[in-house]
Amino acid sequence: MKLFITGIGTEIGKTVCSAVLVQYFKTEYWKPVQSGDLHYTDSHKIAAWTDGTICHPETYRLRLAASPHQSAREENKKINLNDFHLPETENSMIVEGAGGLMVPMSDDVFMIDLIQRLNLPAGLVVRNYLGCINHTLLSVMALQQREIKLEYLILNGEFPADTERVILNFIGKETKIIKIPEIASPDKEHIKAATKQVTITKL
Structure with a gap:
């Protein structure tokens, strides 16, 4: 299994969810672009939060957090x-x-272009907030437009039943649903505990 983890926006828990999935599936990890926090990168976090994970070096390491x-x-x-x-x-x-699908890597190249370049299926991380339905459905539409397979929809934390129902009604039956519990303070102990509570279902 090789999977590209993206999200419906920034700061919705992609790295925490990636750590849980790395631990759950026993995978290696790669962050192609790291912007900022070079003293404590997402690769550093994955290495600290999981068991002996191989973290491959970033292609671009950029100093500014932007x-x-x-x-x-x-x-x-x-x-x-x-x-x-x-x-x-x-x-x-x-x-x-980094961030969502339309995060620019240059003036005319976006994160979704990198997913296509690598020819990987996507795992889309969703977190509940006002507007998350809109951002989720637009992200799913963008993946469909590019003919990128949505392998997993990843629900990070708790969702109101009305929100979850509308989102799942929009998702195709080829997509599996991963539910990851709320992780208040990510560390190795909490990531391991969350891994035991992960559920993966099909619609």
């Missing part, structure tokens, strides 16, 4: 899709994007 296109410009760089190559491994791998 959208990748802005971070790259600050360093007089331009992110090039041709620079990205899926790390060679026979093991399963979780690949984590």
